[in-house]
Amino acid sequence: MRVTKYTRHNFVFVVLSYCVTVKYTNRYSCLFECVPCEEQKSSYKVYRWYDLRFEAVSFSMTCDELFCNQDHALGSGTRYEYAPSHFSPLDSKRAQRDRHPPNAGRAAVNLTLVQRQTRKICDVEIVLEDLLDLGACLESSGSIAWTTQSIHSAFTNLSQRQTMDRLTYTKVKGSSIMQHELNRRTRAKMALQKMRSNARWHHSQLEVKASTSWLEWFESQGALFHRCPNLSLKPMLESIREEEEHWRAQLRSSALLLMSDTSKPIRLNALKKTVNTLPPLLSSKQDVHVSDTVEELTSHFQDVLARTSINDPVDTCREYALSILICLVDYRGQRSQKNNQRTTFLVSSILPLIASKIVNNRFEEREEVKLFIVQLLHKSIPQTHEDIIKTNITQLLSIVRAGAIDSFDDIKKETCTLSISIMRSLNPGNTFDSPSSIQQISHESRAVAVSLCRCLGSNLTNKKTAVRQTTLECFRTLISCAGSRSLVQDGARAEDSWNFLPALEAMGQDGVVKNREVLVHVLTQWMTWSPVEIFDRRDFREKVFYILLMLCHDALPSVREISRKSLQKMGDLFLAEEHSTLPEISQKSPDSAIRELLGDRVDVLTELNSGVSALIDSHVTHLLARCMDEAQDWTQEKRWRGIAVLSSCVFYAHPNFVGLLDERFLLQLSIARETTEEPSKKMIDAACAYIGCVVDGSNYVPLLLAMIEGRRQSQMRDHLMSTGDVSRLVRLLHHLLIGFNQMKLKQHARTIMKVLESSLDTVAYLSSRSGEFGENSSLIMNLLLSTISACKNNKMSGKNVGELERSLKELSLTEEGKKDMTNLLKDLTSDKIFEKLDLSPLDARHTSYVLESIHSVLTYTEDSDVITSQEVQLIGPLKKVTDKKSEHVHRKGGLLIVGRIVDISSRNFEENSSKLCVTLLQEVLRPILIWSGGRNAAELRREGVDVMVKIFLAAEKSEKFQMILRECLVVDGTIDGTFVRLLESLMDDDDPQVRLRAISSLSSLFSLTHNIPLSTDTRHHLTQSLSKRFNDQDETVRISAVHLLAPLDTHSPHDDNLQLCRSLVLHLDDTRDGVQKAVYHVLSEMMAEGRVREAVRSDLEDAMKSHRNPGRYVEPLLKKTQEK
Template structure:
């Protein structure tokens, strides 16, 4: 009975279809009309009478069979609107009929003709898009029935994927992906043919096209030939640098799905894992989360697939036997094993990329290296040489982010690797040829390590840092700052354990401060010294110097006879002397022999100049430095007789003149500090005074000025104990200085003459002084008429002081020159003073 009903139904559908066809016959005939409008109206009428009518699917199937050829023919119509109507009508038919695959034998060849030929093709890009939409619909409704048309489909897609129209490219990618999913049994035979056009389009300027290509590539390879992975890897890797986040996300999704589902994924783990892990450090949070989620699933899947091999590790992994960075979640065992087993294949490539000429590549590679080390943990030990050589290069990179990532990677080495291994390699490299990169890596591994594992090695670390080939390798600020950074990190990590290497660390810090006289760096050195002392519960860093001052001086003085201006040792010596402050007073018996040796006149002049400058600073503050313990007086005679006097001898040349100036400065600082006693001053007077008198005629204004002040100071100390001959040798030289070109020198000379008058006043036999006073009064009265009023006032005061020696003689001399002065005012003042003095005397 059912069969009868079916037959009757088919008969009714056939009759209905025949009626519709008869009604459409006239319109079908019009499709060959020469009039474009007639053909368009015919197609509109066919569309209105078929797909736009609520006809049974069986009727639509018969109508499609009847209309298929004319509609396909209209796809070649000269009029674009006619071709569009034909394509749209065919699409509606394919959606409506129960067996759309019956149209394939005629539909696919026509599609190839319009879309897949070199010469005959659809010229309008919008219509190419419509035809591709029709093809996509065909794939959706026909599915596996299209398997036998593999070659035709591939031919079409090869052409449309590289179509100039972006929308066609995107639709082609969609079509390729859907076709691959529908026909996996046969698609793999031709899938490689689509790789080349896809890779030609993967760098298209439109980001949506790039996304579509990446997604299509993922599906084509997933359902096609896995060998094509090698052909696309470099292209996908480049897309990880894409400026558009959606493109990078697409790469992440494709690579993640391959690692989860690709049939031959085990063969490509070492190639694909770096791509996915690179996305784990993407700047966009959602991409990082996506990549991390994929990676977790991949690790767990691999762990389940290899559960038997990992049984022992799974049982043990619950107990973490290694130190792990704080705040970082440890990856699952599967992820760690995947990285460990592929590390030997991945690391060389990462190493190459970290020195690539493209900055973005270096940044990505350095980010990837951190993740690899986090996963590999202590398994990185066997790759230490490659890792360290890579980081030495990357730590010298001009890109700050590359250096920062390399430092983080080095910290992980310190966390996971035994110090026996990494210190042997790093310290050996430092000893051979120290560089800034070596120091950056060393400080990073120390920071990543712990005091427990580093303690047995602190002696060697300290000794290596203190080696001349290490701490004196460069005077560049960058090098010295990183050398200081090594010391700071060592103190931070090892704390009290640094007491074992106090002396080496002091040597390093002294060297840093001496090689770069920069105030900021010097402040950093002092802070580091303070932290080193604090780590050992010492009050301040002076306690460190107190413990090791003798050893430090012995260290730098070892070759004192060979010191030159280019020797680091004399700079180190100066730094020790200045920084040790009051501790210096406890070691004068070691300091002064070194000063005596290096300040002999036959030694390098420029070196002596620097040491004298340092010595003058110490003498100005002697109470807190050289004499902090009250022992300095024992070395005064050595200082003056053996050090200062020999350097006051005249020698030709600017450098020699500068040395004499600094020597005079030291002598002035010594006298100014009032540390020299009467007995000591008298003891060195005969050796010292001739050199000081000679300094009054130096070309250097500063030397002349200080010499005048020195004469004044010596007279104040021992003038009352000098005989007339010694006094009379002084005033002519001072009198000559009143004609000096510098007012400062003239003023200093005048003040020295005031002191001279006071010293001369205690002589018992004034008659011996008459001729000298007459000469001196005449010379001073000349300057009483000086053009400078301040000089006149000062000379007036000097003459007032000296008038008591012989008032009558001075009055006589005043009366003789009074009329010659431009103004008698000061002469009158002086005469009034003498009269008052005589009145008081009477």
């Protein structure tokens, strides 16, 4: 071993060099910086020790910079030599050569590049890579990476450059300069590559033991210095501890400047080297050193890394910065679990940056970087104190909302995991696995869970299976935390009407078995933990109940089993909540035929209880309406779902309830059977057979199925006639035909026609014997109406249909027939039918059928006493169906009924029928004519004006009706201005037919209200609208407008009318001969008055000069003006 002491001013540097013979010969160097002791000048204390055991060249570079770089020369010094026995003594010449180490030349070149060529980007990259490689090696051993002030100053020089981000070589005359520069760069890179390879080799050969820190290693090497009289190990260690923080601060400041440098390559290389060296460092088993390093990085670099990860313009820099942060968070998370500590690390730094970009709609565009951001938040939130989470909850929710709607599936899944982390951080220690833990959740946490549910709810219907499954698993916790009451009530607000139940219902039809199983577990857990919230709202309970009934018929036995248990639990909770009781169930064992029909789904008949029956009884209206609507849907999935739930209602209902099922329900069930596939047919057959098994005396169920299929109707008819049960047969046929009227399935038209043809004989037979049925005669008349309507709706005609129509007309003329018609209208116009319009497609179809039935009754009614009966209330239903909120088909049906009422009244106008027509005109027709929205509005206005014209024309034939109508139209001695304004607005309608009918209505109005003036304001607006119609594009409208001028002037003479006459002179030259002729006749008629002749004379004289053919109409009119 050799010890050499160099003296430079007041510093003493001792260099220890030794050679060890192993498989390879290596050179190691240790540098000690020493200062003289004040107490004893002959002794020295170690000021700093640098372990450069991984890189001999690094020592040479440092040594060269300190002692022999530039113009400085080594001062005089004392040399101490120590040689072990296996080393040969060194002579003075060799010692003199060792004052300049053999690698000094190469190291001097490298350092000169740092100091003198800092503006060269290639040199910057070379030195940066060298320093980072060296720092990684030294940091992994626990030593100080940057050993001298010269390296630190070079580092700072690189970081503080303001310009020259790129080196641009310009073309220079003579290529020798360029070639020299390239050669120099090549040599420097080769040298550095050799340095890095040596460093990696030494690192693998001299790896410190797992349980040994760098201080322990240093103490183990104390034997090397044992025989050095001027060196002491203890003061050396104390000096290291005192000065270590100073050098670490320099390292931090230099690294911060590099990571935030304006040059893209410098930032990129600094982050890249950190990403490459950090994972091995964190995986090292030197816990003390690694923990210190991580603490330094997180405490001093987190703000810079956070800004870089969000705002750096380079995608790769953002990705590297996020990778560094994720590594640090993972390591801190492992330590925080051991220490059970939570900090404010990172969340407060990075959240404002992300939230500000989301607010400005500039969130990260690169998918990988977005995924890193969400992963970073997910991993850092568990380490963050709950107070910090509560402070930044708004920003976290905005990030979750942005991640939930992102197009990248992995981000959607990671967002769900982030949501669970947020909830667990807000409720530390809560496992969310029991009702007691759910009850401990605070109100603020429930509000956060509601917001998270709204953000993630759309992903329940995502196309990707993994996204749906992850979201549903997330909902398993969030829904329990939020509570159904909060979700449904907040979701029902006008400003935020989203509701999660439709999405959960769609999951019930998910093609993945796992998702359906999780859905059942979610609902079961929810009912068990929050029973009060489940039954707090009726509409909410209905939807959950429907989902469970649907899952009871799932194809997977495990899902069916769990669903039935959940359904039973829900029934028990319902009974406990409502305190309702039902009689004991006397369940009959299903026979083998039913079991054979059900097949592998025979288990649906087990575990019936009174709670489920009570639920069905409570929600029967909603369930049946929805089931029948879906059972008739055009999609196979919805038909099967509707039939399955419908069958569940039968299987799980109480026998008393099944016995109350009317024929309409059974007919709907049977109609659904004819319009579905074979498995659904078996399910319906089993349900009908089960009804026959449970309910006594229900032998009509198999007869019903036979009638639907069109078989053995004559035998069934004879059987019912012989038993006297005619009413049941009539009701069955009637509801069957109602179902066919409501069905609009073209693919099953052939089946419907077949059943209708087979039913016509039975209906004709019953109608021919209607006199024998007494009180059932009204039912037969209703059956006839249903049959005729079904035939017409299905475009079925023929001799049998004509015979039915004649039979119906004959019945309606009898006194009994009039009473039956009145009773039918009374039933059809009852408030119960129209109180729930347009609540569902099934209600809409039923309303259309009722309107068609009313129109059919009126079609075969000739007596006005039927419509004016006090028992029949037509105005209320017609006002509802013609309201602006109603559907177009309902408004159109209402107009047809109004037109038919006018036709019946016009045959014999009496006081009651006249008042009815006037009321219809004011309360039914006027709203339709005023309403102008939608694409079908013109059609409705056209038909409404037609009915109005029909009313005016009918009034001309009846003086009594004319008097009643005049009383309605005259207000305070003048014609009702609002009614005239309505017709005036119709004169400007886009539809020419509406304009034409409006002018006709005004003409009829003037004739009805003769000698009753118009108000000044009304007359002024009317003349302006009329002058526009003189120039209408439609010839017929122009002619009608010209003819309206004469009754207007006769009815209400005024100077405004004279102005209209003058404008008519211009239309004597109209392009259409019909318009010219109409103008000629109107002016000829009006010239009987002298004021008109004087007003148009000058205009006619001008027309003689300007018109193309003045001799035809202008010249005769001009001669009339000269007559006295």
